[in-house]
Amino acid sequence: MLEIRNLHVSANNKPILKGISLSLKRGEVHSIMGPNGSGKSTLAQVLAGRASYEVTDGEIIYEGQNLLDMAPEDRAREGIFMAFQYPVEIRGVSNMYFLRAALNAIRKHRGDEEVDAMDFLALVRSKMKLLQMDEALINRAVNEGFSGGEKKRNEIFQLAVLEPSLAILDETDSGLDIDALRIVAQGVNALRTPDRAFLVITHYQRLLNHIVPDFVHVLSEGRIVLSGDKSLALELEDKGYAWLEKEPVA
């Protein structure tokens, strides 16, 4: 469903991604690991359509379409969801209102009818259980006054409601204590379906104990230097990232 070919990306004329190629199929979970500054989050942002990055070469094909030609909202409506590393606060706009507007924008794009308030409430309640979300949180303004953990949980809750085809998790584990991490991971696991692909970006291996990936890719200095299965993550945990820079890329 997603085909990244030779992707080069710069920010402020500084090259960050230097030729990424990656292929994701439905139902697969891919993990991108790598040290700080390797370009992991840049990859997520470019997939979501952040304007501050410049794609200098390469292409991204998503479900047969040229993704780079699409506006961020169209990518979202076509089923790409990114759980933000730093979720944004929106004052005075309730979580419920925000999420219903988002869901209806997506449904409208698909040609489906908009959900009414009652049906939406029922949907939300069922998904709240999944993430063990407090009802009070749902009625508060989007991320306003949420703790770091609550914000991350809210991202996965939104993922559960919007049901995307491709979910990108950008360091969702950072800032989570072990209990919150488990809840978030359980939520994600419950959302794994044969139709949905995940791209899980993380610095640490511990998330992958809970969300077990089919493939692990290691990103270093803007390139994928190593790909393997879940055992690669364990190896990294053991050796750290430093050895990658010393060994020549096979």
Add this chain to the structure above:
Amino acid sequence: MPTETQQIHELANQEYKYGFYTDVEADAVPPGLNEDIIRLISEKKGEPEFMLEWRLKAYRHWLTLEEPHWSNVTYPPIDYQSIIYYSAPSKQAKTTSLEDVDPDILETYRKLGIPLEEQGLLAGVAVDAVFDSVSVATTFKEKLAELGIIFGSFSEAVRNHPDLVKKYLGSVVPHSDNFFACLNAAVFSDGSFCYVPKGVRCPMELSTYFRINAAKTGQFERTLIIADEGAYVSYLEGCTAPMRDENQLHAAVVELVALDNAEIKYSTIQNWYPGDDEGRGGIYNFVTKRGKCAGVNSKISWTQVETGSAITWKYPSCILQGDNSVGEFYSVALTKKRQQADTGTKMIHIGKNTRSTIVSKGISAGFGQNTYRGLVKILGGAENARNYTQCDSMLIGDKCGAHTFPYIEIKNSTAQMEHEASTSKIGEDQIFYCQQRGLAVEDAISMIVNGFCKEVFKELPMEFAVEAQKLLSVSLEGSVG
């Protein structure tokens, strides 16, 4: 198939959809201002002698005043002798019953979304429609009269209830108050008058819809609302004007009087024509609004949503005279293109245990300049007075400005004051977050701005809160590119 140019043109026109002009025969006085014009206006309105005297007194005082220039706005000098001070549709009958209204004017209001038929969209809201200088129709008049509520045009009140007018006219905003209020006192043509008798709770929203139609005409309406002991009334005004290249002056006065245990809620949705992208045309909205909480436990609450006008200069204020009286001011002011707004409030605490709340939300986009200017004054006798002020500014783009000038004068050491202020820039991050969830940029902005204004919108009557949200969304179209 419409061409792209046509589509752009349509979109541009959509920005201010009330900019049309209705071709009705008008009965106007010649431009310029002198005592003869004032006599002519008074005569046309069939006013009693006391009104003419009051107007002339105001005019003579006005001649001694200079136009104020302390506000944070700039505009070319106004030629007061080129303005037409009175214009009325000539087919208008003396009474304001619906059967007598010119069908063209009814159509105008229908186009504005204010059907004057009583069974219309705004059932449950009584409307007084002011077209240029005169009130053309008032709905639900009889129903209100059954409760003893007087609601209708100012001119009618002058003729039918001269004692009430004499007693309260100028009691809150005197004829000599300030340059524009003084000009208004001399030439005001019409407006709404409302009296709610003792112990009556007005069962419906009262509303006045102001429409400037004629060119080169100034609009000078005057509104007077009196809530007698224990009475309650909620009142709303709306305003629109055609798109024209020249500026037009709107200098209105609103006076509110709340007696013991009475409450007045006054809401404004101001959408005068704001001018074009280069700042040509638009209304100069120089308005004096003041309420007096004359009685104990009385309450006056101002809520305003200001999205129109080239320049807005207004400070709806409360004089908290009665002990335990309460004053409130909730404001959203939006400036875009070349619009300028200098707006805020004055809370004058005189009585004991008086309380006031100020919540001001300023939004600037394009080249808009938005100023909050407010005064909280606690007099010596105002034991235990309290004020809470919150001023928030939001900037959209990098060519606009937001300014805050809070003034505080305290003469009593028991006063408690709180002041909070914030300035935020509508962030790329916020917009991107919304886009990533599937929302279009303009929907995202509208959602973020409406969230920012929520504390004010919740003070508006239900029907109008929805209108206000839509208005804000339309006004902001194309603000971020």
